[in-house]
Amino acid sequence: MAFASIHVPNFPVQAVVRAEPGLGNRAVALVDGTPPIWNVVAANEVALLAGIELGMSKSQATPFRAVEIRKRSRVQEKSAHAALLDLGASFSPRLEDTASDTIILDISGLTSLFGSDENISAQLVQRASALGLFVHVAVSSNLEVSLHAARGFSGITVIPPGEEAKSLGQLSVRTLLPSAEILETLERWGVRDCAALAALPVLQLSERLGQEGVRLHELARGACLRSLVLAQPGVCFEEEMALDFAIAELEPLAFLLGRLLDQLCARLEARALTACAIRTHFDLEDSFEKDFQLLSESSPPKLAPKTYEKVLRLPVPTRNSKMLLKLLRLQLQEDPPHAAVLKIILSAEPARPRAAQGGLFLPSSPDPEKLELTIGRLAKLVGPTNVGSPELIDTHGPGDFRMARFAPVSDESTIPSKNRSAVAHGSRETPRAAFRVFRPEIQANVELQQNYPTRIYFRGMRGNIIAASGPWRTSGNWWREDPWQQDEWDVEVRFDSVSGQSQKISSPRTQNGIYRIYYDSLRAAWFARGRYD
């Protein structure tokens, strides 16, 4: 058996730095407490060198100009811990969630995949770095030894079997986390490291310190045996960020969204997963609109919701954070939150990565991710209901259709065979005359002679109907509130000639040809529906 312990030193600071990568090389101190009393609860080494001490008040820490002071964030610590679990799960399903800053992996049998224990440790450090965490890794055949070595030694530590006691000897007894009373006793005895503790006779130690003393003695010798308490890392991919000041503009909001998406995508990548949907949740500041409405006495106050939620569904699973950010931006531009944002929660619905096999003889098709971005931009330009793939509705209503999501296929065999055979190369079939629709339909004046239309007037043009086919009577929806009843005619119109300038700028909608007109019996009016072209 071999165990690898991963420890995140100075975990609260690293959790904050992970959310703000710009703080990476700077002195950072975290304050916590109940306002107005704020004390420094954590600081990185640079801040400690600069003079910051744990426990000092915020007012004492503020004069240190080089030190960035941040509030401790439980939300970011939770996200960092989830990322740590994702890191462990990307290597081994057998892992223990020891503490918020420490996990232990069973790495038995991973040699064939990742190489030696040193290689495994190096890859753990590398992947942790990709997730925004700096970690210490220790590998040992004893679980407790690996745990204490990770907490006590920086970087990578590999302890060969049989050398546990020797390796732990240099560690301070504080690493074994004794109670304060025992620690004080040990310090009074002059026992400061594990080697000194391991050298004490166990019987006399038991008489003086009890069972706790015996346990510490076993830990110091590297002889404490226990089994792994297995944990099941969840599939909840969520990143949160609580803001000190509300953000009302899109640009700074997009900047923060980009950071959170980077973290989400890195976690998904660690678990070899992708996102099929991104949920956005904002906690909003009380809106001015609400205050304004409360002031007006004439109308009852309409309380604006304090949250904003959106779901971005993706046609193909992806973990490309840049593309996801562009899509989120388009979504926010289309439907922005009605007030400034105080808290951001981004969550991803995990899915298996897309497995696509290209074919040499398949026609070219747009890259799905790029296509989604293009469609998003088009939707912003012309409106979301005006972009998509048309779909006929199973109804007799004239011209009924709906817009569906555009999802082309690359495989020719999925196209109905009748279409393929009908439009074979160099088809000799007579083509169907195409129809163009007037949207909205144009009201027309029609003169009848013996119930046949003979002259038509619409869009400022008058013409003779030289042939007409109809009426084709259709009706429907009589059981609903929007019934229709129409008599359709196909008419060939020869418009009266116009002269001069008006001919040059005349609308192409009024030119000689075959038009489809109809008489709406319910509205008692004639309309032009379109023309053959």
Added chain:
Amino acid sequence: MAVNLATLRSHVELALVGRVTAPFSYRDRHAVETVSTGIAEIDSLAGGLPRGALTEIFGSACSGRTTLLLSALAARTAQAEACALIDGCDAFDPHSAVAAGVELKQLLWVRCRNIEQTLRATDLLLQGGGFGFIALDLGDMRADLLRHVPLESWFRFRRAVEDTPTVLLVLEPESNAKTCASLVLRMEAEPARWSTTLETHAPDFFRYPPSWLSEGFGIRAELLRSRMQPIATNSFQKPFASAGRSELIETNVLRSYLSVTRMESAPK
């Protein structure tokens, strides 16, 4: 001198080996791959629609431009190619397209309201890439508006589509793309064909008014410009006609007479 030239040439070729395949061979930019329009007469006239180039179809309303567009769309979607239609006047009829054989799932339809939206949408789709066929339908727009489209827009479209497998087809009332178009076709409508009961009921015209059925109309396509040279591919190829030649195509009307009840006018 000739020996020196040959030596110099071989020296340059050796220096560029691995970077440039054939530095001294002429690359013919006019050799393009073409695809079928779905109408045999137009294929024989123009040789099909060129990939990586701009094709302009113009003509008055009811001249058969949309019929040609739907035929080309049907041919491309049948080959499982992703197609896009930028509809400048929101005049596309999905029912008519299905009747023409267009596979709607393969078609991205962008419904625009004005010329600015239409040109911007075209830019976005061309930049996105990957489409086998992009049609820009400006057929119902006022000619004077289209004349004000800057020439650089057409150049930009031509450059964007160059060296790609995309067919870019533009429908207009007048030709505006000028030299940016590799293929220009002018469409004209021929008189419509009607079948009538006029002759059979002629003796008693007022008692039984004549019934008429539209059978379609003819389209005349004229090739105005073609700067294509065929290349040997497995795609559609036909011998090309010279500019100025025209072809007549007959069409059927869309309406399915069997599925609708015919209402005869009641005699008075």
